[in-house]
Amino acid sequence: MRAQEGEGAAKRSVSGKAPEPPRATLARINGAQKLAAIDAEGSRLGLRPGMNLADARAMHPALICAEADPEGEQQTLAHIADWCRRFTPLAALDAPDGVMLDVSGAAHLFGGEASLLAEIEERLRRQGFYAQGGLASTPEAAFALARYGEADFAARILPPALDAAELERRLGGLPLAALRLEPGTLSALAEAGLRRVHDVMMRPRAPIAARCGLALYARLDGLMGRGKTPISPRFEAPAFMTERRFLDGLCRREDVEASIAALAQDLCVLLARHGEGARRLEASLFRVDGKVMHYTVGTMRPLRDPALIARLFHERFEALSLAEDGEAFDAGFGFDVIRLAALALERKDPEQTGWSGQDGAEDHAQDRGRDLAELIDRLGARLGLRRVTRLAFNGTHAPEFAVIAIPAARYDSHHMKSEWPRFAASSAIGRQQEKEVNPMPARPIRLLERPELIEAIAAAPDGPPIKFRWRRVLHEVAAFEGPERIAPEWWRGTAALTRDYFRAEDCEGRRFWLFREGLFDRETARPRWFMHGFFA
Amino acid sequence: MLLEPMPLGPMPLPTPLAPQSDRLDFLRQKIGCIENSGPPAGKIRFGDNCRLDRTLHGLGRGVLHEIAPASASDGAAASGFALALCARFKAEAAPDRSAIIWIVEDFAGREGGAPYGPGLALYGLDPACLVLVRTASARDSLWTMEEALKCRAAVAVIGEIWTLEKLYGLAVSRRLALAAQAGGAGALLLAAGMAGGAGRLSSCAHTRFEISSARSGGAPRGSPLSGLPLPARQELPQPGLAAWSIRILKARATGPAAGADPIAILWDHDEGCFRDAFPLRFSADASDRPDDPAHARAGRGGGGETIRFRQSA
Numbered sequence: 004m005r006a007q008e009g010e011g012a013a014k015r016s017v018s019g020k021a022p023e024p025p026r027a028t029l030a031r032i033n034g035a036q037k038l039a040a041i042d043a044e045g046s047r048l049g050l051r052p053g054m055n056l057a058d059a060r061a062m063h064p065a066l067i068c069a070e071a072d073p074e075g076e077q078q079t080l081a082h083i084a085d086w087c088r089r090f091t092p093l094a095a096l097d098a099p100d101g102v103m104l105d106v107s108g109a110a111h112l113f114g115g116e117a118s119l120l121a122e123i124e125e126r127l128r129r130q131g132f133y134a135q136g137g138l139a140s141t142p143e144a145a146f147a148l149a150r151y152g153e154a155d156f157a158a159r160i161l162p163p164a165l166d167a168a169e170l171e172r173r174l175g176g177l178p179l180a181a182l183r184l185e186p187g188t189l190s191a192l193a194e195a196g197l198r199r200v201h202d203v204m205m206r207p208r209a210p211i212a213a214r215c216g217l218a219l220y221a222r223l224d225g226l227m228g229r230g231k232t233p234i235s236p237r238f239e240a241p242a243f244m245t246e247r248r249f250l251d252g253l254c255r256r257e258d259v260e261a262s263i264a265a266l267a268q269d270l271c272v273l274l275a276r277h278g279e280g281a282r283r284l285e286a287s288l289f290r291v292d293g294k295v296m297h298y299t300v301g302t303m304r305p306l307r308d309p310a311l312i313a314r315l316f317h318e319r320f321e322a323l324s325l326a327e328d329g330e331a332f333d334a335g336f337g338f339d340v341i342r343l344a345a346l347a348l349e350r351k352d353p354e355q356t357g358w359s360g361q362d363g364a365e366d367h368a369q370d371r372g373r374d375l376a377e378l379i380d381r382l383g384a385r386l387g388l389r390r391v392t393r394l395a396f397n398g399t400h401a402p403e404f405a406v407i408a409i410p411a412a413r414y415d416s417h418h419m420k421s422e423w424p425r426f427a428a429s430s431a432i433g434r435q436q437e438k439e440v441n442p443m444p445a446r447p448i449r450l451l452e453r454p455e456l457i458e459a460i461a462a463a464p465d466g467p468p469i470k471f472r473w474r475r476v477l478h479e480v481a482a483f484e485g486p487e488r489i490a491p492e493w494w495r496g497t498a499a500l501t502r503d504y505f506r507a508e509d510c511e512g513r514r515f516w517l518f519r520e521g522l523f524d525r526e527t528a529r530p531r532w533f534m535h536g537f538f539a
Numbered sequence: 540m541l542l543e544p545m546p547l548g549p550m551p552l553p554t555p556l557a558p559q560s561d562r563l564d565f566l567r568q569k570i571g572c573i574e575n576s577g578p579p580a581g582k583i584r585f586g587d588n589c590r591l592d593r594t595l596h597g598l599g600r601g602v603l604h605e606i607a608p609a610s611a612s613d614g615a616a617a618s619g620f621a622l623a624l625c626a627r628f629k630a631e632a633a634p635d636r637s638a639i640i641w642i643v644e645d646f647a648g649r650e651g652g653a654p655y656g657p658g659l660a661l662y663g664l665d666p667a668c669l670v671l672v673r674t675a676s677a678r679d680s681l682w683t684m685e686e687a688l689k690c691r692a693a694v695a696v697i698g699e700i701w702t703l704e705k706l707y708g709l710a711v712s713r714r715l716a717l718a719a720q721a722g723g724a725g726a727l728l729l730a731a732g733m734a735g736g737a738g739r740l741s742s743c744a745h746t747r748f749e750i751s752s753a754r755s756g757g758a759p760r761g762s763p764l765s766g767l768p769l770p771a772r773q774e775l776p777q778p779g780l781a782a783w784s785i786r787i788l789k790a791r792a793t794g795p796a797a798g799a800d801p802i803a804i805l806w807d808h809d810e811g812c813f814r815d816a817f818p819l820r821f822s823a824d825a826s827d828r829p830d831d832p833a834h835a836r837a838g839r840g841g842g843g844e845t846i847r848f849r850q851s852a
Binding site for chain 2: 325367368370371372374375377378379381382385386390391392393394395396402405406408411419421423424425426441442443444445446447448449450451452467476480481482483484506507508510511512513514536537538539
């Protein structure tokens with residue numbers, strides 16, 4: 004593995020002119036204000052992270068300080084990591100101040116490792132970040148070279164397949180901090196007079212391991228390429244992706260959509276060759292100024308049609324441009340890389356078409372099914388996948404949890420089989436008889452998202468309602484059915500009260516589903532009434 | 540008026556308007572071409588010999604219908620009527636068309652409640668067919684409705700839109716009508732926020748209903764049919780089937796003022812059809828009743844030879 008480390012410190016670089024005062028960010032550690040990060044000028048003047056603010060001020064009264072913003076820094080770092088995905092799909096965060104890229108097989112696209120590293124550093128510098136990178140065969144070595152390597156650019160690139168002596172010569176001079184050790188271990192080693200990597204390498208392992216733990220040697224082996232540690236990328240590398248790079252940034256939405264359509268053509272060729280279809284697609288737009296935007300669309304069934312893919316993204320962008328509050332489609336100075344990736348795949352065998360006459364009806368039904376799937380995809384792309392739902396029974400008596408809305412894109416046949424309850428008053432009586440006993444359906448067609456408190460008058464504290472006021476209107480009950488007692492699900496440990504549900508019809512014929520919460524005298528002295536749903 | 544030169548000589552008999560009616564036909568055809576109205580996609584019946592059928596001669600598929608509640612608290616009744624229509628559309632549709640798409644604007648959902656699966660299943664509508672789309676604005680809803688109507692898998696589309704007045708007009712309704720015609724699904728626009736304001740709508744919808752809920756005329760408790768003991772101390776009756784009083788404000792198929800009077804109708808969710816509503820127990824007019832029960836029985840048993848007429852004074 005060739006890994007490369009770009010150190011993107013979360014501070015804007017300042018131009019290195021002499022009269023510019025040093026800058027630093029402050030963090031409160033153990034009650035004392037300490038320097039968290041320092042700019043180039045500050046480190047030239049001898050300031051170090053971890054210094055007390057008072058000491059630093061005593062050395063340089065002109066020091067300009069700002070509160071550290073760890074969350075903001077993490078966000079910036081995440082943006083940098085995302086931006087780095089233009090070079091390779093495998094980019095991991097290396098908190099707090101680094102980004103780890105796996106560039107195996109990607110470097111030749113940028114003219115070799117040296118020019119790749121130079122390009123990354125140069126582009127980040129142009130965005131206003133001071134960055135130093137290292138490139139080596141193991142993450143540990145890349146980490147060490149990026150942070151503690153020499154200023155000389157070529158020295159921070161470790162060619163593959165070096166022999167042990169050469170490796171020792173190149174890395175032995177690094178400070179022990181490059182092994183990413185615990186501060187305690189580091190200071191213990193420093194007390195023993197061990198400061199450089201080769202100080203440890205030269206000595207026998209057992210005594211040092213006994214004192215400092217095995218982690219030191221695990222690190223050291225990683226550094227020398229004797230062990231393997233994986234990196235954990237922020238996003239999984241997509242199975243298939245296509246991308247286009249542009250000399251000038253694309254600004255118009257039409258151009259972006261056209262290039263996505265062209266990318267979709269290429270992607271579908273890839274998918275067809277492997278017999279796969281895409282269930283989730285992502286378009287990544289890399290803006291010239293470093294911002295990266297990802298747009299995802301999901302599909303109900305494996306998709307391999309370029310026109311449909313282009314249409315889904317068209318809907319997605321259309322929704323963005325119409326959105327009043329959300330982030331608009333902001334092209335800034337244009338996009339220079341556009342990438343289309345298939346994130347989730349599903350097996351899709353070629354469909355047999357044109358076998359006319361044989362089973363036309365079945366074809367017809369398939370067509371209709373496809374129509375519906377395409378509609379759901381289109382609506383999902385435009386409105387958001389979670390807005391297009393289907394209902395499934397959840398197998399519980401608690402009315403508000405009895406039904407769940409599943410995004411239609413994730414709805415499958417096993418949901419379709421869910422049996423809806425019939426709520427027969429008693430199993431002893433037949434359906435026809437039941438209809439005569441109880442013609443009104445037992446459940447309302449619409450349910451309020453949360454029950455609304457109403458004022459109700461009942462003849463007895465445990466009797467049916469006579470009058471109730473809901474949304475400031477007084478309703479007089481003319482007919483009712485109930486109570487239907489629904490007890491809370493005690494086995495789930497809910498502290499809810501028992502509910503007595505009534506189906507009530509007022510004098511104008513409006514029909515409500517309301518309940519009294521709490522059993523009178525047993526659970527509560529003052530039962531409260533709630534409106535919960537409506538019948539037709 | 541006629542383009543032919545008038546013949547000389549004796550006045551001809553008045554022609555039976557043949558050339559003119561040809562011309563009318565031609566113009567009708569031309570307008571038909573402009574309107575691009577294909578063959579009608581068929582109609583559904585409301586139920587067996589139901590009064591709405593007699594008034595409207597069925598409800599058209601592939602055309603736009605508007606439904607509005609008569610007052611603010613009739614929202615559930617209006618959506619119930621729309622759902623019942625969906626069930627009818629589904630019952631009379633080809634088996635490969637099954638999806639019912641219900642578009643609910645967020646505000647309408649908060650105000651009137653979200654569609655509830657168990658209740659819909661009991662109401663006669665299989666929730667597995669239902670695709671529920673929540674939209675954030677009326678603009679989104681109208682777009683969604685148009686897209687959904689174009690889909691040939693949909694059997695009916697309900698667009699429940701709250702803030703309709705600003706956007707909706709002749710042009711928008713025409714778009715919806717064209718989409719409905721292309722897809723062939725029943726298009727039901729539920730103007731949930733326009734309680735009592737259905738008269739203000741101007742659109743090219745085929746039909747416009749104003750719905751108010753009606754007393755269901757339920758059976759008194761413990762009816763002899765049920766065989767259950769009469770519960771004590773409960774004088775109020777039980778509610779019955781869903782019932783509405785419907786005013787037809789517009790009906791393009793049958794001409795204006797098809798039914799200015801409200802029509803009382805109820806939904807039999809078990810049979811899946813509409814029925815005329817009348818009181819379940821009513822006594823016959825005194826004049827229709829035989830004055831001698833014994834005679835009436837004899838008459839019924841005796842093959843009908845005894846026919847009694849009322850004597851006029």
